[in-house]
Amino acid sequence: MKPALTLLDRTLHLARYPQRKNETLQAWDAADEYLINHSHDMVLDPQRPILIFNDSFGALSCWFAEKGPVTSVSDSYIAQQGCRQNLAANALPDVTQFDCLAELPANPQLVLIKLPKNNRLLTWQLQQLCHLVPDDCIIIGAGKAKEIHTSTLKLCEKYLGETKTSLAVKKARLVFIKADKTLAKPMPAPKTWDVPEHGLTLTNHANVFSGESLDIGGRFLLEHIPQNPSLNNIIDLGCGNGVISLKAAQLNPQAKITSVDESYMAVASCQENAKLNLDNPEQIHAIVNNCLDGLEADWADLVLCNPPFHQQNAITDHIAWQMFCDAQQVLRPRGQLIVIGNRQLGYDEKMKRIFGNVKKIAQNSKFIIYLSGK
Ligand SMILES: C[S@@+](CC[C@H](N)C(=O)[O-])C[C@H]1O[C@@H](n2cnc3c(N)ncnc32)[C@H](O)[C@@H]1O
Known part of the structure; x- marks a missing residue:
């Protein structure tokens, strides 16, 4: 296992949760690295929320924890525990952790979404964002290139707004979405x-x-x-x-x-x-x-x-x-x-x-x- 994520002269020690002896799996992926590399020189307002969706074990939350008020949104208790553990291991400030049914903080400046495989969850999150984000908010999705299908991009277009993709790097791809408020619809019932x-x-x-x-x-x-x-x-x-x-x-x-x-x-x-x-x-x-x-x-x-x-x-x-x-x-x-x-x-x-x-x-x-x- 790679013990630490080293990028842009910074090193984070990241482990999966729960930690296991002889772990063979990494706590972050190429899509996390791509998002970090792409966003690291953005000028961020220290007051406005940064929203991170579906962070696997907190790699993104750790990276952005000191750049502004981070809210990490995840349906997974294990992901949340992993995030807490990795923030503590790197002596970083805590971030706000919400589940996917919680009301999100208003006026985010940056939204990073690890695109979920489950299209129902993706649709839910896109619809939440369409109601929430202001016009100047930057929204970037990321995932394994082979898991970003035409249907994924169509959902982004349908429920949030104009969608463009990046080139693939290390088999990961970014998705840039410009929110269009006119697409906002009532949240779907279970x-x-x-x-x-x-x-x-x-x-x-x-x-x-x-x-x-x-x-x-x-x-x-x-x-x-x-x-x-x-x-x-x-x-x-x-x-x-x-x-x-x-x-x-x-x-x-x-x-x-x-x-x-x-x-x-x-x-x-x-x-x-x-x-x-x-x-x-x-x-x-x-x-x-x-x-x-x-x-x-x-x-x-x-x-x-x-x-x-x-x-x-x-x-x-x-x-x-x-x-x-x-x-x-x-x-x-x-x-x-x-x-x-x-x-x-x-x-x-x-x-x-x-x-x-x-x-x-x-x-x-x-x-x-x-x-x-x-
Ligand atoms: C195969 S599904 C079974 C769901 C349901 N019992 C059924 O039979 O339809 C497995 C369930 O385990 C949950 N799960 C996965 N990891 C878990 C964990 N570490 N602790 C508790 N539940 C977990 C998943 O979220 C999922 O709902």
């Missing part, structure tokens, strides 16, 4: 759809996993959630819109469900879905967290988990590993972890290593559901 076979209505903010239809893995897991009056505390780890939590709550009305996700929009959707679908919405307590960090040990009866297989843009199994280790900690003796995964992901090996036992409880052509007991 997407809502029904899962009639389970009697559920699901509402989904823009960045929620599988926010336009039910995930096929989630659909299979729904059919295998235990119903047992002795279950008092159930955790839905990586809850997304809360579909698994809702079903667990319906089947086990005596149980308290703790739903955890690192996406603020997921947790907000899960909370809204509890109100939409349950007579007692208090049955679900949804929280933003990195896996089960900081939760007490030995209290949960059951952990249900449909793990993610990427962090930011990197495909990785370390989050699944952390989720299973954390589940082992918070489960009471004889508590159970139920995991769904694609056949080739090999979650059973991990569960066997952590719990000393694993069995298959269901499978179809794509997925297997495993159970380990503590």
